[in-house]
Amino acid sequence: QKEVEQDPGPLSVPEGAIVSLNCTYSNSAFQYFMWYRQYSRKGPELLMYTYSSGNKEDGRFTAQVDKSSKYISLFIRDSQPSDSATYLCAMSLIKAAGNKLTFGGGTRVLVKP
């Protein structure tokens, strides 16, 4: 069993809908939680990160972390066709420096016009 589990999708939604993505993890020592977006044939790029539990909002994106349930979520409001991509969650342990990430397998999202 992988340390970080993520439904591969694909998740298909109409334009304007809310996209809901999530990951579960097994290592309770993870402290930092990130979401990366990866367009086809490109490298991943950081969307958002949160530390420990709680919510964080950035424009149309909201990230939630529930450490008690070992569950993180990403919501995309008013989804656009340009949001069509693979979304990967990533996590890291608290540490002095450097940043070894453990990634989920990614969820492919398709926003239809």
Add this chain to the structure above:
Amino acid sequence: DARVTQTPRHKVTEMGQEVTMRCQPILGHNTVFWYRQTMMQGLELLAYFRNRAPLDDSGMPKDRFSAEMPDATLATLKIQPSEPRDSAVYFCASGLGLAGTDTQYFGPGTRLTVL
């Protein structure tokens, strides 16, 4: 616009051949990561460096893979001999190596096919 560069972008080779992939991290970044991405396994960390010293290469098959940083502007990943199961996209990423969370900036990847 600072970015991580990787060469070659595509590589097709035959089983048993040596493959060398190169990465130029963003200037000023002191942490470099090598990842491999496949449909089955997703994105896996192979090795990473800080200030050119290897910190962790536990994700790398050591009998055939080697990673080095000859200088601060170049990281290399070599596979010798290559096997069909090595077919994947190999990403390099760099970061500032800050405490806590630190953005990793990914390159465009090298798509490797081993026949």
